[in-house]
Amino acid sequence: MADLTVVILTKNEEKNLRKCVESFRGIVKRFVIVDSYSTDGTEMLCRELDKELRKKDSRLDFYQNKWISYADQLNWGLKNTDITTEWSMRFDSDEELIEDLAAEIEEKLPNIKEPVNGIILRRRVYFMGRWIKHGGRYPELLLRIFWTGKAFCEQKLMDEHMILSEGTTVTFRYDLIDNNQKDLEWWTAKHNWYSNREVLDYQMTLEKRMDTALEDKGTSSGQAKMKRIAKNSGYYRLPKFWRAHIYFIYRYYIKLGFLDGPDGKIFHFLQAYWYRFLVDAKLFECEKKGIKMKPQGGLKA
Numbered sequence: 001m002a003d004l005t006v007v008i009l010t011k012n013e014e015k016n017l018r019k020c021v022e023s024f025r026g027i028v029k030r031f032v033i034v035d036s037y038s039t040d041g042t043e044m045l046c047r048e049l050d051k052e053l054r055k056k057d058s059r060l061d062f063y064q065n066k067w068i069s070y071a072d073q074l075n076w077g078l079k080n081t082d083i084t085t086e087w088s089m090r091f092d093s094d095e096e097l098i099e100d101l102a103a104e105i106e107e108k109l110p111n112i113k114e115p116v117n118g119i120i121l122r123r124r125v126y127f128m129g130r131w132i133k134h135g136g137r138y139p140e141l142l143l144r145i146f147w148t149g150k151a152f153c154e155q156k157l158m159d160e161h162m163i164l165s166e167g168t169t170v171t172f173r174y175d176l177i178d179n180n181q182k183d184l185e186w187w188t189a190k191h192n193w194y195s196n197r198e199v200l201d202y203q204m205t206l207e208k209r210m211d212t213a214l215e216d217k218g219t220s221s222g223q224a225k226m227k228r229i230a231k232n233s234g235y236y237r238l239p240k241f242w243r244a245h246i247y248f249i250y251r252y253y254i255k256l257g258f259l260d261g262p263d264g265k266i267f268h269f270l271q272a273y274w275y276r277f278l279v280d281a282k283l284f285e286c287e288k289k290g291i292k293m294k295p296q297g298g299l300k301a
Contacts, residue, residue: 002109003029006028007032007077007090008032010035013094016180016181017049019096028058030059031058031061033063035062037064069155070160071153072155084148096177098174104172117147118143119144120141120171122173122176130260130261134264135252136251143161150167151165157200159231168219169219187270193296196293251268252265
């Protein structure tokens with residue numbers, strides 16, 4: 001069993017949480033759930049999972065905290081839940097480990113020594129049950145496991161990454177899976193909510209009120225840093241609306257997104273075109289009317 005605590009944020013994740021926790025196959029000492037006052041059966045499910053895990057010398061502890069932002073919630077969980085294991089892990093409730101990654105973590109983590117304080121994992125995204133292999137979406141390389149107390153979540157409203165305060169990283173071989181079980185109505189509602197956050201993030205970036213730890217030589221995944229540079233110094237310098245066209249063409253045709261079939265076509269269109277166009281439309285409205293986007297509460301969907 002790895003000396004590892006997995007921190008998971010939840011809000012109405014009854015459909016996803018069991019498969020998420022069970023995908024670890026009993027390899028970790030503790031799960032910490034930081035819930036933003038779910039109204040479904042998430043809390044009851046957590047209590048059931050805790051009873052099951054304690055039979056395997058593991059446990060699941062349930063906390064609740066008012067949602068401000070993902071970064072605030074995650075950093076609160078890392079600081080206020082009495083984590084005593086050597087390693088900590090950031091994980092989302094709609095994610096799973098493949099069996100090979102669970103075995104790799106259990107085998108390799110106890111043997112990692114300083115100066116390595118972070119583990120980068122490969123993530124594959126599923127949409128409508130299909131693995132999105134193309135369009136530049138695989139693999140996503142993310143810093144997810146870190147020596148307890150040696151990393152924090154950057155204070156961004158969108159695309160928040162873990163940043164090591166010291167030390168270096170290694171990359172594991174096998175994948176984690178993002179495979180949300182909720183429907184398309186929920187997905188579009190979530191991305192409409194995301195679009196407001198993205199507009200506010202952009203406005204605050206222009207005002208130099210956003211965390212720049214990743215850009216300022218912060219240690220995370222190299223891919224994450226390159227994407228941030230490409231977004232801020234490339235994408236956002238292109239004309240509004242046209243950049244959504246260009247990005248979709250890049251994703252769907254140049255990066256071969258069309259090979260992901262009809263499910264992939266829906267995903268790439270909605271995620272690379274509709275969502276980016278919606279963000280531009282809201283930016284256009286804000287600039288035309290002099291609107292400052294307000295901070296977003298938790299997702300209502």
